[in-house]
Amino acid sequence: MGEVFDIIIVGAGLAGVTASYRVQTLLPGKSFVVLEAKERIGGTWDLFQYPGIRSDSDLTTYGFPFEPWTGEKQIASGQQILNYIRNTATKYEIDSKIRGNHRVLSANWTSKEDRWELSVLANGLEVVMYAKFVMWASGYYDHESALNPTIPGLTDFNGIVVHPQFWPKDLDYRDKRVVIIGSGATAATLVPAICELAGHVTMLQRSPSYFLPVPTIAAEDALLRQYLPAWISSRLIRWKYIFMPRLVMELCKLFPNIIRSAMRKLTSSFLPLHIPHDPHFEPKYNMGEQRICLTPDGEFFKALHTQKASIVTDDITTITASGVELKSGNRLPADIIVTATGLKIQLFGGSRIPVDGESIVLNEKYTWHGAMLQDVPNSTLLIGYTSTSWTLGTDIMSQLTIRLIKMMEQRGAKRITPRVDPSQPLNPAPLLDISATYVKAAADYTPQAGDRGPWRRRVGYYEDCLKVRFGNLTHELEFEG
Structure with a gap:
């Protein structure tokens, strides 16, 4: 029993x-x-x-x-x-x-x-x-186990292949060429996190996502905490963060073209001159139909400005012993491939x-x-x-x-x-x-x-x-x- x-x-x-x-x-x-x-x-x-x-x-x-x-x-x-x-x-x-x-x-x-x-x-x-x-x-x-879609030739790669869900604690990416396959929140987090030590980081995506810069410390939150008792400010801040995402989602549904245009202008303003908006930041879906990638204080875009990080939008033809062959005919040399392909x-x-x-x-x-x-x-x-x-x-x-x-x-x-x-x-x-x-x-x-x-x-x-x-x-x- x-x-x-x-x-x-x-x-x-x-x-x-x-x-x-x-x-x-x-x-x-x-x-x-x-x-x-x-x-x-x-x-x-x-x-x-x-x-x-x-x-x-x-x-x-x-x-x-x-x-x-x-x-x-x-x-x-x-x-x-x-x-x-x-x-x-x-x-x-x-x-x-x-x-x-x-x-x-x-x-x-x-x-x-x-x-x-x-x-x-x-x-x-x-x-x-x-x-x-x-x-x-x-x-x-x-x-x-993670979601591991079939990537042709991956087993032929002579370097290190890692999925973020099972990241080795001793993985040394210092001065290495890293290719991150994926365009979601995990990829958006990894790029700025490792580009300082890595030799170069490339985010390889088949289709783009929406990237939204957000402040890690909101000025209005600080003001509420400064001038109101904690029990009041905490409630006001909470309801703000409950209400605002819902408002954004409803606006996305009501005015998809306006929101897409606004996101295009916002994203373009954060990009370095050597990286064009299209095709890298023009998703095939309207904003709100998939989860938005938040980038605190625009850290993802800051990484692109360093020129130690880049973004490529293309399809994979095959993985070779030393890198990634793309449908466009281009090649991405790599020492480490990160398959940020989802859960x-x-x-x-x-x-x-x-x-x-x-x-x-x-x-x-x-x-x-x-x-x-x-x-x-x-x-x-x-x-x-x-x-x-x-x-x-x-x-x-x-x-x-x-x-x-x-x-x-x-x-x-x-x-x-x-x-x-x-x-x-x-x-x-x-x-x-x-x-x-x-x-x-x-x-x-x-x-x-x-x-x-x-x-x-x-x-x-x-x-x-x-x-x-x-x-x-x-x-x-x-x-x-």
Whole structure:
């Protein structure tokens, strides 16, 4: 007989710590534990070690709402964020609930006993644990493997090939020629971080992204902190950072051509004379359709001004022993190739989640309010937003979970299960609201959103707040037991 809990939270990163705080604060009588696959807490910020790693969201909204970020810089380093997560877990005694080296292999729902049976690899030994409810705070990407698209000839390269997700601590890039394949946030971070020591850094992209320079310390934030009490200034700053990205996204949808033109002028003003805007900074999509690459204080553009960094927009023909052959006929000599090609999406931490012995095929299921999986009882998936701060989304989904558990108790139910009304068929839509390559690559093994009612894709933070606090959450939700 294994240990029994009211709630098991899987994952001890930002989402897991947030969920733990909500559970112990809003459900004080419930027993819970946090299972973390790795030895240490911190999630993404414990895993990634590449040079310059930092947030690509402001820390006011990316941080915990119950423990506001007090640093002046809104874009923080990976180590600062990791310390912040661990200090918060310690302050609220959440760390005492976290068990490291506890990887969930499978979670099996049994309707006969109305509980989950989790098979857990705990410090090398397989044990069984039970829970009435499971909150999956394990993120949305695979920590063990990265997205590695086929690059012809890569195995022929005589130099070093590295993916940012598994950056070697002893990698020496001093005076080396480095080619970074990719154009997302990771590539935008790596270029300025390594170009000072490297011989030369080239960012090789197939298609451009939008780069937005942002100040690491906003003047208006400093003024608010200077002249207002902390409890007022922190709230005003938080709502500013919640409101502004949403405003930008809505403007992008309403006036795509105007926004594109404005971005063109802004980007051109930051570029050195020897680097033209086209084709390197003219994306094929409108702003807002994929995540924007933030560059703190314009550091990416500053790196291009040094002439130790360059950008190339082209297709790869093949990788040779000494570099990259391009479709244009040009060649990029390289000592190190960095494949900043994205993350491999993985939900539920890669665990199997059968229900009464029947396997769940994720891409055949719809998501209910973006949090529960169709036909899967007593389980929520804490997924953040892709176009705004991740933590905003995981926190509001934690609060949704709390409300669902309270609704179960009020009704005397032992399980809740989202069920699609067969009289109202659904048309599938992507679960995530961005058209990034790594999202498209995961279409065959991720659940879907629908086109009506509670199955629709989540819109944003304001809508989720209203829904969680005041909305009717019983539609197409079955209460049993």
